[in-house]
Amino acid sequence: PVDAIDMAAALERLIPHESPEPGRVLIVDDDTVLAARHALVLEQAGMRTRVVNDPLRAPEELADFHPDLVLMELYMPECDGLELAAIIRQQEAYMGTSIVFLSSDTDTSLHLHALRAGGDDYLVKPLPPERLVASVAARVQRARTLNTFMARDSLTGLYNHSRIEEQFLRELARAHRLGTPFAYAFIDLDHFKQVNDVYGHAAGDRVLMSLARLLVHRLRRTDLVGRYGGEEFIVVLPDTDWEQAMSIIDELRESFAGIRHQIAGSEFRVTFSGGVAGFPTFSDAVTLARAADQALYTAKRTGRNRVVR
Numbered sequence: 001p002v003d004a005i006d007m008a009a010a011l012e013r014l015i016p017h018e019s020p021e022p023g024r025v026l027i028v029d030d031d032t033v034l035a036a037r038h039a040l041v042l043e044q045a046g047m048r049t050r051v052v053n054d055p056l057r058a059p060e061e062l063a064d065f066h067p068d069l070v071l072m073e074l075y076m077p078e079c080d081g082l083e084l085a086a087i088i089r090q091q092e093a094y095m096g097t098s099i100v101f102l103s104s105d106t107d108t109s110l111h112l113h114a115l116r117a118g119g120d121d122y123l124v125k126p127l128p129p130e131r132l133v134a135s136v137a138a139r140v141q142r143a144r145t146l147n148t149f150m151a152r153d154s155l156t157g158l159y160n161h162s163r164i165e166e167q168f169l170r171e172l173a174r175a176h177r178l179g180t181p182f183a184y185a186f187i188d189l190d191h192f193k194q195v196n197d198v199y200g201h202a203a204g205d206r207v208l209m210s211l212a213r214l215l216v217h218r219l220r221r222t223d224l225v226g227r228y229g230g231e232e233f234i235v236v237l238p239d240t241d242w243e244q245a246m247s248i249i250d251e252l253r254e255s256f257a258g259i260r261h262q263i264a265g266s267e268f269r270v271t272f273s274g275g276v277a278g279f280p281t282f283s284d285a286v287t288l289a290r291a292a293d294q295a296l297y298t299a300k301r302t303g304r305n306r307v308v309r
C-alpha cells in the first residue's frame with residue numbers, strides 16, 4: 001500500500017497537466033463577435049479558450065490545442081457543426097472530448113439530431129453568461145475525469161498506448177518548433193514469457209509494476225512514460241540529446257536488473273533491453289520509432305540486458 005501511495009504521488013508529479021489546470025475550450029463559430037464574447041465570458045470564469053471562425057480549420061486547431069470541450073455553432077457555412085462532430089467522434093484521440101452545440105434554433109428534433117451526432121449538450125442562444133459558464137464547466141469536468149481515466153494503463157497507471165503516442169507526437173512538434181533535441185526509447189522486458197511461466201501471471205504483473213515505479217521515480221517530471229504494449233514501454237525525454245538519453249536509460253537498466261523480485265519464498269531477477277533514437281538525427285515520427293525499434297532488436301539479438309542506439 002505504501003508503494004501504491006508513492007506511485008500515485010510520483011505520477012502526480014510526472015503528469016503536471018493533470019493537476020488542476022484551467023479547462024480548455026475550443027470555440028468554433030463563424031460569428032466572430034459572438035465567438036469573441038463567449039471566449040471572454042469563459043476566460044473570465046477561469047478557462048482557457050481558443051477561437052476558430054473557419055470551421056474547416058477546426059480539425060487542425062483541435063489537434064494543436066487539445067481542448068477538453070468544443071463549443072460549436074450548429075449552422076456554419078461549408079462545414080456544419082453536425083458534420084464536424086461526426087469527424088471528431090470518429091477519432092479515438094477525442095473520445096473524451098466534450099462537444100456542446102450552440103444554436104438559436106429551438107426545434108427539439110434538431111436538438112435530438114445534434115445529440116445523436118455525438119454532441120453532449122445543446123444550448124439555445126441567446127443564453128445568459130452564467131448559464132454558458134455552468135454548462136461548459138460541468139462538461140469540462142466530466143471530460144477531464146474521463147480523459148484521465150482513459151489516458152492511463154490500468155495495471156501500471158502509466159500513459160497507455162494511444163496517449164504515449166500522442167505525447168510523443170506533441171513532443172516531436174515542440175522539438176521541431178524550438179529546435180531542441182529529444183530522445184525516444186523503447187524498453188522491452190527480457191524473456192518475460194518465462195517469468196510468467198515459472199512464477200505465474202500475478203508475479204509478472206508485479207514485475208511490470210516495479211518497472212513502472214522505477215521509471216516514474218527516476219525520470220524527470222518532464223519526461224513521459226507509457227506502457228506501449230504487454231511488456232513494452234516507451235520513454236520520451238524532452239530536451240535530452242541522444243548521448244545523455246543512452247546513459248539515463250542504461251542507468252535505469254542497471255537499477256532494474258539489480259532488483260530482487262520476491263514471490264512465495266523464491267527470488268528472481270528480471271532484465272530489460274532498450275533501443276534509443278534521437279531527434280534531430282531522426283527527424284520524423286516514423287524514422288524515430290523505426291530507429292529505436294531496430295536498436296531494441298539489436299539489443300535483443302546481441303544478448304539482452306543492454307541498451308543500444
Ligand code: GH3
Pocket residue numbers: 155188189190191192193194196200201202203204205208229230231300304
Ligand atoms: P524477449 O526477451 O525476446 O522480449 O522475450 P519475451 O518472452 O519477453 O517476449 P515475448 O514477446 O515472447 O513474450 C512477452 C510476454 O509478455 C508474453 C506475455 O505473456 C507477457 N505479458 C504481456 N502482457 C502481460 C501482462 O499484462 N501481464 C503479465 N504478467 N504478462 C504479460
Ligand code: MG
Pocket residue numbers: 030031073075076
Ligand atoms: Mg451561424
Ligand code: MG
Pocket residue numbers: 188189231232
Ligand atoms: Mg515484447
Ligand code: MG
Pocket residue numbers: 188189190191192231
Ligand atoms: Mg520481451
